[in-house]
Amino acid sequence: MSGFKNPTRDPLALRVALTLLAVGFVGLLLVLPLVIVFKEAFADGVGKAWEAIIEPDSLSAVKVSLLAAAIAVPLNTLFGISAAWAVAKHDFRGKTFLVTLIDLPFSVSPVVSGLVYVLIFGMQGWFGPTLADHDIHVLFALPGIVLATMFVTFPFVARELIPLMVDQGRDEEEAATSLGASGFSTFWRVTLPNIKWGLLYAVLLCNARALGEFGAVSVVSGHIRGQTNTMPLHVELLYNNYDYVGAFAVAALLALLALLTLIFKTILEWRYADELAAMLRR
Numbered sequence: 460m461s462g463f464k465n466p467t468r469d470p471l472a473l474r475v476a477l478t479l480l481a482v483g484f485v486g487l488l489l490v491l492p493l494v495i496v497f498k499e500a501f502a503d504g505v506g507k508a509w510e511a512i513i514e515p516d517s518l519s520a521v522k523v524s525l526l527a528a529a530i531a532v533p534l535n536t537l538f539g540i541s542a543a544w545a546v547a548k549h550d551f552r553g554k555t556f557l558v559t560l561i562d563l564p565f566s567v568s569p570v571v572s573g574l575v576y577v578l579i580f581g582m583q584g585w586f587g588p589t590l591a592d593h594d595i596h597v598l599f600a601l602p603g604i605v606l607a608t609m610f611v612t613f614p615f616v617a618r619e620l621i622p623l624m625v626d627q628g629r630d631e632e633e634a635a636t637s638l639g640a641s642g643f644s645t646f647w648r649v650t651l652p653n654i655k656w657g658l659l660y661a662v663l664l665c666n667a668r669a670l671g672e673f674g675a676v677s678v679v680s681g682h683i684r685g686q687t688n689t690m691p692l693h694v695e696l697l698y699n700n701y702d703y704v705g706a707f708a709v710a711a712l713l714a715l716l717a718l719l720t721l722i723f724k725t726i727l728e729w730r731y732a733d734e735l736a737a738m739l740r741r
Contacts, residue, residue, distance in 0.1 A: 496714055499707035511697075511705035512712055516685045520693035520709065523604065527676075527689065528669040531608040535665055539616025540658070544646070546617075547624030548632060561617050564610055572610045573678025576603060599681030604689065607675035612668045619661035620654055627653055660724065667720050670713065 500508045511517060542561060546554055564572065580597040581587045590597060597603045631653070635645040651658075673691040680687040688696060690713045697706035 569674030
């Protein structure tokens, strides 16, 4: 009968086993790889790692990655907000199809998406000859990298906001509209305050994914060292050239950017914990 004393509470042995299993997986799949990356990066000392990071080609890779993310993330944020607003606040034919299209990058290999851009903008593609005649470079240049990054990251903001907006309903927006508020005023004063934390979380995820993208960017970038290599591509290049310290140093920088993103998110959650709790109680 002891098993029925608290039927909503799992046995102690089960709780301990599940906790150890979770901690083991996190340690093996997340913590251990990060520790190894930083260990290998500083294997020959901090000076060698720093030299590898400030090397011109490495700095160029950092610049390309940050620039591509700085362009792709705001555009995806704008698209995600618009798509979520349309899906959650309006009824129209084809809504389900739109949501399916938003999810498409989750199911399509990034390499395939890169090949599609080659088909469209390559010299043998649909628009390649026309672009070449006007000296416009998409492939093997920053525009191609931005397009590929946008493709693989654009679902993040929309898919985070759609269920949030659906749960919140339309009552507040309809009340604001009935009181004479414009569409922009309704969004700015009513909708945005209700979704700001979900939006921030989505933007952080989108930015982290943009900085770490490899497959699609690898296809469209051309791997031009010092020009179109991003940080992930530069890590591969250095590793293939047996420059292990350099490869792990740049990888450590990439991991550090991801950790800073996570820390920033955690600090915001801690700083505004009361406001977040109040929103969840609505």
